[in-house]
């Protein structure tokens with residue numbers, strides 16, 4: 001697709017990137033630094049060189065983004081509560097990564113964040129770009145399965161242009177699921193398990209899934225798009241109703257509706273964990289990743305049945321090798337598998 005068209009599409013659809021200097025972002029910053037007191041419309045208008053009407057319009061916009069702002073005649077505006085929407089500047093603020101998430105595209109709604117990332121692959125300076133949408137209309141899982149993406153979930157993709165061999169891509173389901181599991185542990189103090197290859201489980205129910213799209217050319221990777229779908233604060237019953245009977249599994253939400261946990265912190269921690277592990281993959285330092293993955297695996301040591309493109313395989317899950325492949329033994333032979341769907345745990 002030609003660059004102009006992409007630029008136009010981006011201008012039309014995305015809301016803010018982390019470095020856009022919009023009045024919305026500036027007003028939010030000022031309100032945040034004056035959190036305990038009111039700040040007058042006049043003061044805002046002077047410091048931003050905007051009319052009072054423009055300030056009012058932007059305050060309305062900020063409220064529509066989920067910030068709670070109190071306005072009082074004669075006193076001005078006061079920020080009462082931050083948004084929980086995954087807005088780019090909220091993620092940038094306090095993000096500790098060097099590359100991942102330094103540029104963020106945010107949408108209210110989109111077909112699929114993976115597909116949008118795909119459109120960015122030919123553009124320069126997009127390594128590490130993150131695409132987030134509050135809802136998706138055509139979210140997808142592996143093997144083109146439907147991924148239901150209502151408000152309250154974390155639907156996010158990262159575009160990476162890695163500089164390593166193709167053989168190293170197969171490790172990414174393992175790396176990404178470990179990064180996500182660790183982020184959940186660190187931020188929410190919960191202990192998820194990882195069902196091979198890349199389902200994040202909480203109390204034996206799926207709470208997040210991972211999808212990786214990669215393009216390979218003569219043993220080099222052009223790009224990799226890592227997608228995560230986290231059922232952060234969702235109604236699992238509603239999601240289940242939208243999934244075909246044959247594809248249903250036990251689903252859960254990461255936090256309950258009344259829980260005030262902040263998804264922004266989780267995204268920041270996930271990006272940091274992923275970037276650190278990515279750097280370890282580049283320097284071929286994967287023994288720790290493998291060990292940590294195995295420690296959290298709900299699959300290793302169990303008798304399992306797997307659906308693969310070569311049919312059904314049953315046996316004992318013995319281990320995971322350094323490329324993320326599952327070693328499964330029927331007592332006589334050990335097979336090595338890179339993908340598949342577990343039909344039992």
Ligand code: BT5
Pocket residue numbers: 111112113114115136138139140141142143145146147148149154155156157206207208209210211227228229230231239243247248249251
């Ligand atoms: C996955 O697929 O687990 C990968 C999901 C990746 C979604 C993200 S969201 C951001 C990015 N943009 C996209 O378009 N996709 C990525 P898979 O292993 O095929 O698992 C699909 C199965 O998970 C379904 O058949 C259900 O049984 C279960 N599941 C759990 N939560 C679900 C949900 N919210 N929607 C659909 N299925 C769900």
